[in-house]
Amino acid sequence: MxxxxxxxxxxxxxxxxxxxxxxxxxxxxxxxxxxLDQPEPEPEEPAKPRAPAVSPLVQPIETGAPGKPIPTAEPLTYRATSFVARGNEPFWNVEIAGNTATYRTPENQSGRKISVNRLVFDRGVEYVGVLNDRPFVVNMTATECQDTMADQKYPLTARLTVSGKTQQGCASVGQPAEAAAETTTDAPAAAG
Structure with missing residues (x-):
């Protein structure tokens, strides 16, 4: 058994x-x-950053939800290639055309040309170069600026950093060199 x-x-x-x-x-x-017994959802992979399809200098980088893009470049400064920034007490003036900035002070009214690189960011534009082996930076943001000495409003607020000192000022989009040349050429013809 x-x-x-x-x-x-x-x-x-x-x-x-x-x-x-x-x-x-x-x-x-x-x-x-x-x-009571729901299958556990598959863990989602975090979104990996990807390179933009085009250069940010050609088209602003956009963020946000699909269907609701948010441009990260400020439209007033994004396409402009020339600017005029100025400040007072102490007086300074910077004219930017392309990759060249002309920096003027009361001591040097003819100005000094500085090669600069353009950086676009979400609220404006910044130009960076080197003057006397130190950073030369002109930063312009799309915030309205009031020049108290000239009692004038400008569309951009400027900040100039030169020789380790930062000075505040105002700025505006400049007239392209070609348009400025045409204006001066046309002016005498209109007068005559």
């Missing part, structure tokens, strides 16, 4: 195993149907 006992136990175990599997599947289905 003892030799048959292990065989009976093995058969009993084999018969109950499929029933247990069916019971587990039935309970899982029942739980899902009443909302």
């Amino acid at each position: 003892f030799p048959q006992l292990p065989i009976r136990l093995a058969l009993l175990a084999l018969i109950s195993l499929p029933l247990t599997a069916c019971d587990t599947q039935t309970m899982t289905d029942l739980r899902r149907n009443i909302g």
Whole structure:
């Protein structure tokens, strides 16, 4: 009688195993149907930064939700390539055309030309160069500026950093060199 006992136990175990599997599947289905056992959502991969399709100098980089892009470049300064920035107490003036800035002070009214690089950012534009082995930076933001000495408003607020000192001022989009040349050429013809 003892030799048959292990065989009976093995058969009993084999018969109950499929029933247990069916019971587990039935309970899982029942739980899902009443909302107790929801499958866990797949973890989403965080969005990886990707390079822009075009240069930010050609088209402003946009952020935001799909369908609601937010341009990161300020429209007033984005397409302009020439600016005039000025400050008083102490007086300074910087005219920027392309990649050249002309820096003027009362001591040097003819000005000094400085090669600069343009950086566009979300609220304006910045030009960076080197003067006397130190950073030369003209930063312009699209915030209205009031010149108290001239009692005039300008569309841009300027900040000039030269020789380690920062000075505040106002700025505006400049007239392109070609348009300025045409204006001076046309003026005598109109007078005559």
